[in-house]
Amino acid sequence: MTDGHFDKIALIGIGLIGSSIARAVKLKGLAKSVIISSRSRETLDRARALDLGTDYVLDAGEAVEDADLVIVSVPVGASGKVAEAIAPHLKPGAIVTDVGSTKGSVVAQMLPHIPKGVHFIPGHPLAGTEHSGPDAGFAELFQGRWCILTPVHGTDKEAKRRLAAFWEALGSKVDEMDMEHHDKVLAIVSHLPHIIAYNIVGTADDLETVTESEVIKYSASGFRDFTRLAASDPTMWRDVCLHNKDAILEMLARFSEDLAYLQRAIRWGDGExxxxxxxxxxxxxxxxxxxxxxxxxxxxxxxxxxxxx
Amino acid sequence: MTDGHFDKIALIGIGLIGSSIARAVKLKGLAKSVIISSRSRETLDRARALDLGTDYVLDAGEAVEDADLVIVSVPVGASGKVAEAIAPHLKPGAIVTDVGSTKGSVVAQMLPHIPKGVHFIPGHPLAGTEHSGPDAGFAELFQGRWCILTPVHGTDKEAKRRLAAFWEALGSKVDEMDMEHHDKVLAIVSHLPHIIAYNIVGTADDLETVTESEVIKYSASGFRDFTRLAASDPTMWRDVCLHNKDAILEMLARFSEDLAYLQRAIRWGDGExxxxxxxxxxxxxxxxxxxxxxxxxxxxxxxxxxxxx
Structure with missing residues (x-):
């Protein structure tokens, strides 16, 4: 098999990330068959209408039968249930990966279910937009972006190499780090920015002295930049907050401390x-x-x- | 004189905003002569090299002689000194305006110096980019953007109409509000977002557990959005913080309160x-x-x- 290619790929979850993978796999001819699974019939129908794969099934277990590569692209809070559902159907030698924004929690949820002989290699492509759903994906999403793999102890080297080659075939650059470090890095470069953005948009929405229509009209003076992140998928971000709690709370504490310092400089007119x-x-x-x-x-x-x- | 046209326009300050006005005035033929003044010889030489106006002088007083429209585009902390310098040279009937991001402070600094018979109409075009200096400007900067005028008591209606027509000729939409309200609106739509952006970038820069190179590499996952605002002109933003203190402190307090609420929801796992x-x-x-x-x-x-x- 050529590098980055798999006979049969199963995509569990077909939102922004899953559907972007599907499109890129198709465009680059990386698989003979691509089985798409979503627990929502509406989403699955949409994926079929968009011609994203070769087969479409509601049942995740059915989807992974005979698959060489299984990519789980669901909100991180759903990872455990998916792992439980697919576990009995996984083929020995298959690679199972995910795209979740938190890794410690995903490993804790999924690893106990993965059968011996199946290679579980958690991953996280750092790519996305503020849009969600199967219509929002596009084949170039991963181009020039990083994908971080966080292998667990004893991971098969050849399986890891093949997964890395897959992401590289999608245009990504691949990095490796341990899951604890991943969760800290992501807390600052991704989770905190999203939380802050959601928060400031909420603050603006709650003012009595400035109307919402004024906030909207004059948003180009800075505010609008935050509204993009704050338009991201609510389910995904709820789950990120709940599943990377410790690292996020640490970053929030630091941010608030720094903000108090800055606030004091403003109050006391400390221009320097x-x-x-x-x-x-x-x-x-x-x-x-x-x-x-x-x-x-x-x-x-x-x-x-x-x-x- | 046609609407939006002036015989002689003096631009005091030729950074991003001043130079964008200069370019738009030239492109649209809105003035016979455009006198450009900067207290920095280097900036003035650059403006001349870019052919932004018709005359170039270091002395602001000299620049405004005979001018029909004077536009002060300097960091808001310098408004008072500029007003003092130009006051003795202003022509009766001239319109003096500014582009400052805070209005209460600018009025307090400038109004006492403005001679009787000169129309002082504070203004604020809500337009900009993260770049600064005379090279950063472009003629289309104001297109489709709002310009807010905050006239003081007893402002001449015809002068106000002429200034509004000028901004409209530059492609802006013109609004009017009192300066206190302007300062509150801008505190939430512009000043708070910039301060928060500066703060989060500072927090990320200070971490021990995550390296700066990691922050940079993985910034596309959210963080990079904040770095644009945090790359804005430091002098301008220092002055904004010092000159709209009360409204900014109020918005910061609300933001922090909301963030504490959100933080608590994360700590207690309140997904709803x-x-x-x-x-x-x-x-x-x-x-x-x-x-x-x-x-x-x-x-x-x-x-x-x-x-x-």
């Missing part, structure tokens, strides 16, 4: 402290652009509105 | 509370897109990275 912070944060933006992880175009390259918008 | 908040924030994003204030393209329409990025 403010200027120092506002200067060093610029360098990080530059590094992110240099690393190819964001565009240097102003305003993220958003289109200029029409003259008579 | 989290889901409720994460659901209602989605609606605001939709309204902003419907109002033409942001793009519906995923990830703000950022380009997909190259396959081998």
């Amino acid at each position: 402290k403010l200027f120092d912070l506002f200067t060093r944060t610029r360098a990080i933006r530059r590094s992110i652009i240099d690393a190819g992880q964001d565009t240097s175009a102003p305003n993220f390259g958003r289109p200029v509105p029409d003259e008579k918008a | 509370k989290l889901f409720d908040l994460f659901t209602r924030t989605r609606a605001i994003r939709r309204s902003i897109i419907d109002a033409g204030q942001d793009t519906s393209a995923p990830n703000f329409g950022r380009p997909v990275p190259d396959e081998k990025a």
Whole structure:
């Protein structure tokens, strides 16, 4: 079998991530058959209408029969139930992976169910948009993005190599780290930003002195940037908060502490402290652009509105 | 004189906003002469090299001689000094405006210096990017964006109409509100988002358990959105914090209160509370897109990275 290719891939869950994998697999011809499973008949019908795979089944257990690669793309809170459902149907030698944003919890939920002889290799592609569902996916989603594998003790090297080759075939760069470290890194680069974004949008929505229509009208002056993250899938993010609690609470405590310091500088008119912070944060933006992880175009390259918008 | 046109426009300050005005005025032929003034010789030389105006002077007083419209585009903390410097040189009947992000403070700093017979009409175009300086400006910056005028008591109606027509000629939509309300609205839609963005980027920069290179590598999972605002001009934002203190402290207090509530929901595993908040924030994003204030393209329409990025 060529690198990154599998005879039969089963996709459990066909939202933004699952459907993007499906599209990329099809585009690049990475599998002979792609079985798609969703517990929602409506979602499954939509996946079929979009022609995302070769077979469509409601039952996850049925989907993984004979599959060489099983990719679980569901909200992390549902990982345990999925593992339990698919376990009796997994083929010896199959690779089971997931795409969840928290890894410690996913391993704790899934690993106990995985039969001997099946390779369970947790993964997390750091890619997404604020949209969700099977219509939101696109084949290029993983291009130039990182996928982090967090193998458990005793993982088969060849299975790991084959999974990494699959993600590379999708355009990803692959990294490896232990699950505890993953959960800390993600708490700061992803979970905290989403929580903060949800929070500030909530704060703005609750004001009595400023109307919601004013917030919307004048949002281009900064606020709108936060509304993108705050439009992400609520179920997914509820589960992330519940399943990476410790790391998130630690980052939240640090953030609040720093904010109190900044608030004090504002209250006491300490311009130097403010200027120092506002200067060093610029360098990080530059590094992110240099690393190819964001565009240097102003305003993220958003289109200029029409003259008579 | 046609609507939106002035014989002689003086631009005091030629950064992102000033230079965008200069470019739009030139493109649309809104003035016979455009005098550009900067207290930095380097910036002034750059403006000349970019051919942004018709005349270039270091002295703000000299710049406003005979000007029909004077636009002050400097960090808000410098407004008072500029007003003092230009006051003796202002022509009777001239319109003086500014583009500052705080209005109460600008009025307090500038109004006492403005001579009788000169029309002082504070303004604030809600437009910008994370870049700064004369090279960062572009003629379309104000297109489809709001410009808020906050006229003081007894403002001449015809002068106000002419200033509004000028902004409309630049592609803006013009609104009017009192300065106290402006400062509250901007505190939530612009100042708080910037402060929060600066703060979270600072928090990430300070971690011991997660390296800076990890933050940069994996930033596309959410964090990078904040780095754009946190790359904004440090002098401008220091001044905003110092000059809209009361409204900002009020919004910060509300934000922190809401965050404590959210943090508690995470600690106690209250999924329902989290889901409720994460659901209602989605609606605001939709309204902003419907109002033409942001793009519906995923990830703000950022380009997909190259396959081998």
